[in-house]
Amino acid sequence: MAITDIKIANMALSLVKEQSITKLISTGAAATAVGVAYEVVLRETLEDKASWEFLRFRAQLSRLADSDGYIAPTSGGWLYQYKLPANCLRLLETIDENGDKINYPSSREVYVNGAITTDVLLSNQEFCFVRFLVNRTNPNDWPAWFTKLFYHRLAMVISGPLTKDDQRYNQLAVWTMRAYNEALAANSMESTEVNDHYTDVDNGSDLININRGYSGIS
Numbered sequence: 001m002a003i004t005d006i007k008i009a010n011m012a013l014s015l016v017k018e019q020s021i022t023k024l025i026s027t028g029a030a031a032t033a034v035g036v037a038y039e040v041v042l043r044e045t046l047e048d049k050a051s052w053e054f055l056r057f058r059a060q061l062s063r064l065a066d067s068d069g070y071i072a073p074t075s076g077g078w079l080y081q082y083k084l085p086a087n088c089l090r091l092l093e094t095i096d097e098n099g100d101k102i103n104y105p106s107s108r109e110v111y112v113n114g115a116i117t118t119d120v121l122l123s124n125q126e127f128c129f130v131r132f133l134v135n136r137t138n139p140n141d142w143p144a145w146f147t148k149l150f151y152h153r154l155a156m157v158i159s160g161p162l163t164k165d166d167q168r169y170n171q172l173a174v175w176t177m178r179a180y181n182e183a184l185a186a187n188s189m190e191s192t193e194v195n196d197h198y199t200d201v202d203n204g205s206d207l208i209n210i211n212r213g214y215s216g217i218s
Helices: 007-017 029-046 146-162 166-190 204-211
Strands: 056-060 080-083 090-095 106-113 116-123 129-134
Touching: 007 029, 007 146, 007 166, 029 146, 056 106, 146 166
Parallel strands: none
Antiparallel strands: 056 129, 080 116, 090 129, 106 116
């Protein structure tokens, strides 16, 4: 059975002891409160400093270009600018072709062309690999522990305007902290990246090659 935003909203409303709703965009205090808060609280939860493992993705970036060819940076002394993926929620780190963290010099900025803005990463590397968090807003893509954390946080936010009950809010705060701790524990157990927590300074060959602009790509 698919998990929908309405089901999640109603889980939050049940914690606040409010009647369920049938759609987010609707009249009534409950639907209004949830509709206003849903996307904001979701974005905050996705972007949590914990860096949820199920959002992590690695990719080789493409250089920014237009119909005339590659667009070079105009300032800062950088050689290349790379377009960040549209679904990039938060950039975590630069890596080499094997996924090892090397953190070569780079700068995340915004490229402006008239009214069009593009998120870019400036670097002197001829090939650029990164690890980032993907913006996954479909509830069916989330693990159960993240869903639980999200509807608890949503319940906290909407409880104020709906109930004006400080005791209920305080109880929700306790439950939400418990859900957060459970999420942190589950998240740490899902980590399978053995290289996530150190810089690859011992693997000399690929580190030297990446600094010279070679990535093993033929």
